[in-house]
Amino acid sequence: MSDTEVADRGAESAPRSAKAFWPSALRMVALMAPRKIALTWVFVLLVVCVVLTVYAPKVLGDAVDVIYNGVLSVWNNEPGAGIDFTELGRLIGLVLGMYLVAGVFNWAQGYILNKIVVAVIVELRTDVERKVHRLPLSFYDSRQTGDLLSRTTNDVDNVQQALQQALSQFAYSAMMIIGVTVMMFRVSWQLAIVALLALPLTAIVVGIVGTRAQKQYGAQWAGTGKVNGHVEESFTGHDLVVAYGRQDEMSVTYDERNDELYEASAKAQFLSGMMMPLMQFLNYLSYVVIAVFGGLRVANGQMTLGAATAFIQYSREFNQPLGELAGMMTMVQSGVASAERVFELLDAEEQDPDPESTVEPATGVRRGRVEFRDVAFSYSPETPLIENLDLEVEPGQTIAIVGPTGAGKTTMVNLIMRFYEVTSGAILVDGVDTRTMGRAELRSRTGMVLQDAVLFDGTILENIRYGRLDATDDEVKAAAKAAYVDRFVHALPEGYDTVIDQDGGSVSAGERQLITIARAFLAEPEILILDEATSSVDTRTEVLVQKAMNAIRARRTSFVIAHRLSTIRDADRILVMVDGSIVEQGSHDELLEADGAYAELYRSQFAAGGAV
Numbered sequence: 001m002s003d004t005e006v007a008d009r010g011a012e013s014a015p016r017s018a019k020a021f022w023p024s025a026l027r028m029v030a031l032m033a034p035r036k037i038a039l040t041w042v043f044v045l046l047v048v049c050v051v052l053t054v055y056a057p058k059v060l061g062d063a064v065d066v067i068y069n070g071v072l073s074v075w076n077n078e079p080g081a082g083i084d085f086t087e088l089g090r091l092i093g094l095v096l097g098m099y100l101v102a103g104v105f106n107w108a109q110g111y112i113l114n115k116i117v118v119a120v121i122v123e124l125r126t127d128v129e130r131k132v133h134r135l136p137l138s139f140y141d142s143r144q145t146g147d148l149l150s151r152t153t154n155d156v157d158n159v160q161q162a163l164q165q166a167l168s169q170f171a172y173s174a175m176m177i178i179g180v181t182v183m184m185f186r187v188s189w190q191l192a193i194v195a196l197l198a199l200p201l202t203a204i205v206v207g208i209v210g211t212r213a214q215k216q217y218g219a220q221w222a223g224t225g226k227v228n229g230h231v232e233e234s235f236t237g238h239d240l241v242v243a244y245g246r247q248d249e250m251s252v253t254y255d256e257r258n259d260e261l262y263e264a265s266a267k268a269q270f271l272s273g274m275m276m277p278l279m280q281f282l283n284y285l286s287y288v289v290i291a292v293f294g295g296l297r298v299a300n301g302q303m304t305l306g307a308a309t310a311f312i313q314y315s316r317e318f319n320q321p322l323g324e325l326a327g328m329m330t331m332v333q334s335g336v337a338s339a340e341r342v343f344e345l346l347d348a349e350e351q352d353p354d355p356e357s358t359v360e361p362a363t364g365v366r367r368g369r370v371e372f373r374d375v376a377f378s379y380s381p382e383t384p385l386i387e388n389l390d391l392e393v394e395p396g397q398t399i400a401i402v403g404p405t406g407a408g409k410t411t412m413v414n415l416i417m418r419f420y421e422v423t424s425g426a427i428l429v430d431g432v433d434t435r436t437m438g439r440a441e442l443r444s445r446t447g448m449v450l451q452d453a454v455l456f457d458g459t460i461l462e463n464i465r466y467g468r469l470d471a472t473d474d475e476v477k478a479a480a481k482a483a484y485v486d487r488f489v490h491a492l493p494e495g496y497d498t499v500i501d502q503d504g505g506s507v508s509a510g511e512r513q514l515i516t517i518a519r520a521f522l523a524e525p526e527i528l529i530l531d532e533a534t535s536s537v538d539t540r541t542e543v544l545v546q547k548a549m550n551a552i553r554a555r556r557t558s559f560v561i562a563h564r565l566s567t568i569r570d571a572d573r574i575l576v577m578v579d580g581s582i583v584e585q586g587s588h589d590e591l592l593e594a595d596g597a598y599a600e601l602y603r604s605q606f607a608a609g610g611a612v
Helices: 003-012 021-030 036-075 085-134 137-141 145-187 189-196 198-236 238-243 247-299 305-346 409-416 439-444 460-465 473-482 509-522 539-555 588-594 597-607
Strands: 370-377 386-393 398-402 424-429 446-449 527-531 557-561 573-578 581-586
Touching: 021 145, 021 305, 036 085, 036 145, 036 305, 085 145, 085 305, 145 189, 145 198, 145 305, 189 247, 189 305, 198 247, 198 305, 247 305, 370 409, 386 409, 386 581, 398 409, 409 424, 409 527, 409 557, 439 446, 446 509, 460 473, 460 509, 473 509, 573 588, 573 597, 581 588, 581 597, 588 597
Parallel strands: 398 557, 398 573, 446 527, 527 557
Antiparallel strands: 370 386, 370 424, 573 581
């Protein structure tokens, strides 16, 4: 299966919607649970804010009654007729003060809540970062890089936005609904019942439209991951795309995935956009009914004008948070869909933990002897790859591994590094089963150079020092000289301080590979693994690499995977692998004399004009 097919399969398996909305929503909110004290302050401030806000219309209604009763007394020529401006001033001042204090408390709770959310998101990002390093290699092999990047960036950002904006507003709106409902029943229970008739209709709107919108938001974020994955492939493989003239095909694929994202986004926005107009219509309908019934009750003398004024204000304050809750469903649905994608990453099965009591080779035995004992391995139970593999490699030997694609060459060295665990049998390093060793300990004894030269943002000196962070500048430069990096570094303007980007654009492909080899040398491993390490270097650079390898071979056990047989002629032993088994082994001359699979491979390269 090609890398693209694996990527597509990973993208297609991405979740299309929140499979369990409420568990994911509650888990998202539960991220804030450890900060109970700060959340308690937020709750207290919200309660005070809501109490002041919902009681203010009642006081304002009393002020209206003061004005109305004063005017009515003038009309009736009552003694002491007129408006009591002292009482009116006190009530207006009280209302303004209540709104002012409520505003300050509302700002304070928002400030505290935002600090809580920011801290929670920092912890969430940290958890995601640590999780990424605990996942097995098989997790990355079956998923698209762009989708994983989308989960760790876009989805986490969306969770933050949902928590910051929706949570505070949700709590405030819910409390307002409760508080306003209590006050409406205090003013007029008959009108309160009329106002509450809008609730079932609101629930129907949220239930029907909101559920459909939630599914589309899940598809939207999954589609975002697929688009990001395709863009990432386009950038990393740009040279290959241009070389094969596949720009149009890449554009067509992008358009298809972008169209899928557009359709999901458009449907999500359309459905969520329907909620606010529907809620506003219900609000206006409720407002009209209350105004008519309230006017009739005032005309009949069943309630005062001030009470009616207060109730109309309450009806607006009741409908407003309902509309806000409906509007927030858009953000909540999107946030929960993203949260579920992040939680799926956090819940992914990790690599098996190291044993509680690890075993390390005795100090005097740390030499780099590797032994395979009846090793079997398969990526899936239905398709065995390596079976009954036995091999003994003495310290300092160079073992070359050749064979057709899919023979198990890279898998074999991945098993040594414990990137994958053997299905049965055992791999021993200096007499100790690698499964009883800590992964960090095992890998600290092993250096690896891959076909793709991976460099990080920084200087050449820093990229080489990545192999051993406590190395001095002199040690780094000594490793660079051993790998013949020193020869081309002096031609660069800044020398070892030359800054290179992640793709190593400042140096050639061969020079990038030499830097990675110097990095492995600096680590001073007992076991050295080179997986097609010379495939991207020119003939002259290959000679330099071979000289460097010869210089350190005496004290390192080396596994070299190579297709170009010219690079492994002087290996101590050459293993020929076919379908996960070693079908031949011996020196270059011995294998040619045996006239088997290796000789056939050798002649095919020679006949094809390959470097042999």
